[in-house]
């Protein structure tokens with residue numbers, strides 16, 4: 001089977017270091033990579049809305065000199081006629097060299113990967129995982145902090161349905177001295193499988209709280225997230241919970257001077273625009289880093305596939 005990226009743990013710690021180093025090299029000298037994927041095609045199959053993830057994959061492939069084939073909604077493809085993910089994956093393997101897939105169903109990119117004859121990258125599967133957002137987050141953490149070890153990471157918002165949260169916790173749980181502060185309303189706590197299979201298993205200390213201001217002074221990183229409206233069973237619960245946390249300059253009064261404020265975006269209300277000019281705001285850096293690390297990932301997977 002082709003090497004794919006479905007879960008962030010598909011990559012070893014050493015491979016993460018290599019991807020971060022490769023992205024840093026691309027940032028330093030992008031011209032060197034301008035022809036690296038000449039004649040190669042990336043298919044982006046997005047069955048859920050996206051701005052950053054799809055466009056950053058496409059920009060990444062163009063900047064590597066490659067081409068892009070794109071399905072940007074389920075309703076415009078044969079998925080709307082009832083075609084299975086497996087058949088779609090077999091079909092696209094006839095046209096492209098690598099696939100980036102986003103799907104509302106957990107596990108769909110995995111099903112694609114076992115049916116495709118080309119590498120498949122999970123670009124977000126339901127409320128489950130989002131490994132390439134985590135790669136963007138890791139590159140950002142590396143550039144901001146210079147390390148992955150010895151960090152207290154506050155993760156705030158929808159920790160239940162937020163797939164970027166699940167992948168980030170998995171990735172960071174492999175480093176020494178990492179500690180999590182999980183900030184959410186009772187109903188949006190991290191799922192128990194993440195607590196049992198990831199945090200407890202790796203012996204990573206964590207606390208759960210509903211109070212952001214109380215824990216603020218401890219944090220090296222504050223990772224804000226959007227309440228995931230599309231995963232709620234009813235609109236009433238969403239409306240009640242959507243503004244649980246709104247980061248304003250006032251709430252940062254006791255924060256560290258070297259705090260990194262992150263957010264995978266899109267933001268709705270979680271971070272006041274008054275914070276955008278604060279030097280601690282990193283969310284638009286994450287957007288740009290996402291393109292560079294996806295360039296590094298495409299290069300790696302195509303190379304391993306012998307393309």
Ligand code: NCD
Nearest residue numbers: 052053124164226264265266
């Ligand atoms: C995230 C996602 O799709 O999970 N967006 C992204 O890819 N940067 C976060 C979100 O939608 O809230």
